[in-house]
Amino acid sequence: MRALLISAAIFAACSPTVDAQDRQSDGLNKIAERDLREFKAMLPGVYDNQEQVYFQENLDLPQDKRLPRLTLTITPDGNGFKAVTDSPTTGRTTEARLEYFIKEGQIQSRETREGQADCDRIFTRNLEHFRGEGCGGAVIASDTGFVFGDPDRPFKMRRAQMFKCWVSPQKTDGSYAFYNDVVLHDQGGRAWVTGDDHPRVGLKIRNVVWAAGNNRPSLVLYTYKGDDEDKAASYAWTSPDEPRIGINLRWMQVSCTRGSDTITPGINLKTGSGQ
Incomplete structure (x- = not known):
């Protein structure tokens, strides 16, 4: 009998009470609520x-x-x-x-x-x-x-991280059109611009992380012209943490800025050069 009483006392001392179990459950819920937020x-x-x-x-x-x-x-x-x-x-x-x-x-x-x-x-x-x-x-x-x-x-x-770009393709008369707030992302996001007085042009941005070899990661801007959506006409690259990337090909200028701000540059639409 004495042994049974000792065993019962040890079990009671080692076993959590209902209040302790509730407190433990409340603690787990609070951790989960923080993680969920x-x-x-x-x-x-x-x-x-x-x-x-x-x-x-x-x-x-x-x-x-x-x-x-x-x-x-x-x-x-x-x-x-x-x-x-x-x-x-x-x-x-x-x-x-x-x-x-x-x-x-x-x-x-x-x-x-x-x-x-x-x-x-x-x-x-x-x-x-x-x-x-x-x-x-x-x-x-x-x-x-x-x-x-x-x-x-x-x-x-x-x-993906979003970029907002302006695009200025050359028109048939030698001047330049201008399009602002062209939005795409850096995981292969594409955008196309069409107009009656200039060729169809496109752009794509990739944040390249090489699957093999020792090439460094790069933020790459690709440009496209006409109906060929597979082969880029040209491209430029920079460090992946740079906030801006741009290119001037004479037949098209592009500038892309990370984020959602609208960037309106000073562009000479007649010659395509900066003012």
């Missing part, structure tokens, strides 16, 4: 796997190992988010609603497509990224982008 603040943006697609072609990967290009745009939508995925390869667009909440001290998500709950995930925080398990696979989210899909060949979606 930071996670939701991180989510909105544009994500693209342009670099992955470019280098799988550049490295001559077998066709069955290649992934299509995707652009993922996440925007706030009420208490949740709207996620729109565009595939330039297939021309397909899909839309989903993402909701995040705390349950039992964990971040959980629910994805809804066409009004029907599609799948749920549980997220855990690991230093600077969040890992979600469920929906038949894992997703890793950080402030640099997303990784998801088949573990052997996952989609690697890099967060």
